[in-house]
Amino acid sequence: MTTTRKNTSRTFTLVGAGLGLALFLAIGLLPSVLYGGYAGVLLAGGIFGTPLEGTLLVRAFIVAGMVVGVASCGSLFAVLGAVGGSGVAALTRSAGKAGVEAAPAAAPKA
8 A cells, every 4th residue: 555545544534534524523412421321320320329310430430431421332333433434435446446447548749
């Protein structure tokens, strides 16, 4: 693989990851915080029993659940965006090869 193709593929991959993170900020941040907090509440309820009291340790479990939810969902969006960017790079590379091979050869001038 030449350096130009490698840099082009890397650029598409990074752009895809950036678009994935932007998409996460637009539509995925709020649900990941809510579901992560709910998972933290369930975990704290399982450990400390229900009904939960508002102690520091219970709140720490809930915040930890929120952080895990945001980190996991954000990384999923970034990885899927990078995979999409790599796919676009592969498609443009193959379309470029097909375009070069399908071009008719110019007739030699006398």
